[in-house]
Amino acid sequence: MSLRTSSGFYRQDINRTVWDVPTRYGDLIQIGTGAYGTVCYLVMPFMGTDLGKLMKMERLSEDRVQFLVYQILRGLKYIHSAGIIHRDLKPGNLAVNQDCELKILDFGLARQTDSEMTGYVVTRWYRAPEVILNWMHYSQTVDIWSVGCIMAEMLLGRPLFKGNDHLDQLREIMKITGTPAPDFIMKLQSQDAKNYLRGLLKVPKKDLNTICCKASSEAVSALERMLVLDPEKRVSAAEALELPQFTEFREPEEETEALPYDHSMDNTELLLEQWKRHTFTEILTFQPPITEIKDSKETSL
Structure with missing residues (x-):
C-alpha cells in the first residue's frame, strides 16, 4: 500500500520499513536485505x-x-x-x-x-x-x-x-x-x-x-x-x-587526483538520525563531473 505525501513524494511500507521516495520511482520491490538495511531501488549509470x-x-x-x-x-x-x-x-x-x-x-x-x-x-x-x-x-x-x-x-x-x-x-x-x-x-x-x-x-x-x-x-x-x-x-x-x-x-x-580521504568520521558514534542527516547532506552537496551528467543514462532495477 502506498500513500502520496508531500509534492513529488509518496510513502510505502515494505518489510516493516517506511519509505519516502520520489514519485518517479514507483512500485518499489525489495531486492535484498543486509545487516544494516534493506535495498528496494537501486539507481546508477547503466553499464550492462x-x-x-x-x-x-x-x-x-x-x-x-x-x-x-x-x-x-x-x-x-x-x-x-x-x-x-x-x-x-x-x-x-x-x-x-x-x-x-x-x-x-x-x-x-x-x-x-x-x-x-x-x-x-x-x-x-x-x-x-x-x-x-x-x-x-x-x-x-x-x-x-x-x-x-x-x-x-x-x-x-x-x-x-x-x-x-x-x-x-x-x-x-x-x-x-x-x-x-x-x-x-x-x-x-x-x-x-x-x-x-x-x-x-x-x-x-x-x-x-x-x-x-x-x-x-x-x-x-x-x-x-x-x-x-x-x-x-x-x-x-x-x-x-x-x-x-x-x-x-x-x-x-x-587523469585527476583526489584530496586525501577524511577518515575522521569512520569510527564516530552518532545517533541514527545524525547519521541520516550526514548522509543526506553528503548527497545534496555531491557535485558529479559535468561529463557524467551529460553522458550517463540512469537505469532502475
Whole structure:
C-alpha cells in the first residue's frame, strides 16, 4: 500500500520499513536485505556487463585492452591519491558498457579475508603475493599487480596465475617472476616466509614475450612493469599511465587526483538520525563531473 505525501513524494511500507521516495520511482520491490538495511531501488549509470562476462563472450583486441586498462589505471591514480587501496580488483569488479567505458566497483569488500569469501577462490588469482601470504605491510601497488593479472588475461584469453591454494598460487607466480632475490626476502616480516623462500630451488624469471607472444612489445613492457614480485619496484598508477602502451588514449587533463580521504568520521558514534542527516547532506552537496551528467543514462532495477 502506498500513500502520496508531500509534492513529488509518496510513502510505502515494505518489510516493516517506511519509505519516502520520489514519485518517479514507483512500485518499489525489495531486492535484498543486509545487516544494516534493506535495498528496494537501486539507481546508477547503466553499464550492462562486467569484464569477466565480457571476456567469456569474446576475445578482446589489443586496442580495447589498452583502452580498458587505461581507464582502470586512471581510476586507480585517483583513489590512490586519496590514500585508498581497492585490494580486490578482479574482472567481476570492473563494469563495462557498450561504449567500452569502465567503472571500478565494490570498494571495501577487499578487506575481507579468504575465509570470509567461502567458495570464492577465484579472487586469489588476481591478488598480489604479499597480500596472499601476508608478507608485509602492503601499499597501493597491490592494485597494480591485479591490473597486470587482468591485462594479461585479456591478452591471453585465460587467467595468468590460476593457483588452487595459497602456496600453489605462489608457485604459479614464481614460474613467471622467478624466485625472489635476497634483498626482497630480507624485507619480509615473517621469518617463516623468509625460510620458505630461501629453501626454494632457484627459478629464473621468464620472458613474458614467450607467454604473450601475440601481444605488442609495448603491451608486454607494461606487464613487465606491473608484475614485479617486489611491491616497491612495481610501477605506480601515475607512472603506468605514462607508458607508451597508453599514449593513444591518454587525456592527461582527465587523469585527476583526489584530496586525501577524511577518515575522521569512520569510527564516530552518532545517533541514527545524525547519521541520516550526514548522509543526506553528503548527497545534496555531491557535485558529479559535468561529463557524467551529460553522458550517463540512469537505469532502475
